[in-house]
Amino acid sequence: MQQPNYEEVWGHAFIATNCPHCDWIYLTVPAQATMVCPHCGQATLEPLTAEDELPYTRPPELLLLPGISRQNMEGALGRFANEVPYPPDDLTSNNLLGRLQLVYLPMWLVDVDVSADWQAEVGYDYEVVSHRESLRDGAWSSQEVKETRIRWELRVGQLERHYANARAAALDEQAILSQRIGEYDSSKAGAFQASALNGSFVRLPNRTPRDAWSDAQPTIQNSAAAECQRAANGQHLRQYRWAPEFARQEWTQLLLPLYTTHYEDDEKARKMVMVNGQTGQLIGSRRASxxxxxxxxxxxxxxxxxxxxxxxxxxxxxxxxxxxxxxxxxxxxxxxxxxxxxxxxxxxxxxxxxxxxxxxxxxxxx
Missing domain, CATH: 1.20.58 (Methane Monooxygenase Hydroxylase; Chain G, domain 1)
Structure with missing residues (x-):
């Protein structure tokens, strides 16, 4: 299978590389194609040949640029290193900063038209006033007690809406990554700029839009349920059911920034550190020597x-x-x-x- 002309499509003379340990496939420039994997740090990347089957290789439409200042990054990595008692000799803030690598992760966004019949139980808050009698100092007294209760009523209706930018995972390991580095605010993304990829690694999706569609549907359903609750002027919603029909799906690929770095422990094993390129959430293994x-x-x-x-x-x-x-x-x-x-x-x-x-x-x- 012949690889595409990445310079023509992406604006960079990329080549495809694969990590034999974690099986991440990247696009990167030839000078970085044989570096150690920036994700797992356990193996050297191997350039893929024309016979290797590649995942989705089309360029993205949207790009979220890193939002962390160098000063904040220095402070975060400094605390990460300095809070370790008796740190390994290799665990220093300067080493962590000097080894930072930018990796862009893919995410799918889908726009879709929805037509659906729905029904749900809508809850309305109401106040109940009662009186509590108590005996004090030999005399009975009455105290007013207010209690908020919920009245549930069945509601049915029809919905016709257009939902934009419903998220869907482009990676099989997306859920694990989100637990580690947190979520991204995709509303701050802009149009794709090839120049922003200079010196970075681009992780290719291993899930197609067809594979990812099942992830987007619960998000769309939750948005629809919230709209139905607002339309019914209710404070609560339960037992929401719908029979949707979807039309005009339009898929967009978004790239999200992730920084990785590493240090070596006493046994010279690499310990990876990952930083969410937008929020700065940091995760890594901290080991005292x-x-x-x-x-x-x-x-x-x-x-x-x-x-x-x-x-x-x-x-x-x-x-x-x-x-x-x-x-x-x-x-x-x-x-x-x-x-x-x-x-x-x-x-x-x-x-x-x-x-x-x-x-x-x-x-x-x-």
Missing amino acids: TKKAQHYSIIIGLIGLALALISLLVAAAGFLAPPLFVVGGIGLFVAVLVMVGAIIPLGRAWQFNKQHAQRVPLRLDA
Whole structure:
């Protein structure tokens, strides 16, 4: 299968590459085609040949540009690195910043006309006033009590609407990505600009519009249900059912910005960090260096041991000068405390790694 002329279609001399570990397929310039995968960091990208079957390769119509300032990015990555006790030598804000790569993720948007019969139970709030009797100081008193209740009424109707920009996943792993890096506000997207892709990776969709249509329908149904509730002037809605007919589907591909970077742990394994290019939500594996913690523990232990030896010598001198017995005893007590404290670095590193075994999303302003 012959690959398209990307320079003619996309405005860049792209080539298609694939990660053999995570199976992400990108478009990128030849100079980046054999780099380590910016998504998983576990394998080197491999250029695809003309015989390889490619997913959807048409250029997008819309593009959401990154909205994070460099100052905010520096602050976020700095906190990510500095909050790790005994960080690996490779985990520094400068390293994270220097390895930032921009990856654009695809998303489908669909416009569609809907004609439907619907029915639902619409809830209307109303207030009930009752009185509560109570005995106080030997006398009965009455207190007014107001309670809000819901009156449910069946409503039926017809709906004819045009819905625009209903979202649908262009990637099989879209749900996992959304959990990690959060959602994007697609309303701020603009027309596609080829120049914005300079130096970036473009992830190709692995779901066609036909595959993604099932994702868009619940979004459209929720929008229709909300409109029906407003039309019925209700405060609540339940048991919404409809029989829709869809017409004039128009699909748009949108590219969303994602930054990735990495650091290496004690075993030289890459730990990936991802940043939502619009909101700044950041997620990554933070690991304290047990080797570095062990190094500090050994140093503290040796200091305690040296202090203990000196204290023993001072105590021995107490046979000649009895007051030195007290000084030596105090020194031994302090030495024991120091040697016990030698386990603190290892314990702190172990506790941190245990607490951060699951990657938790962080905000730029966190």
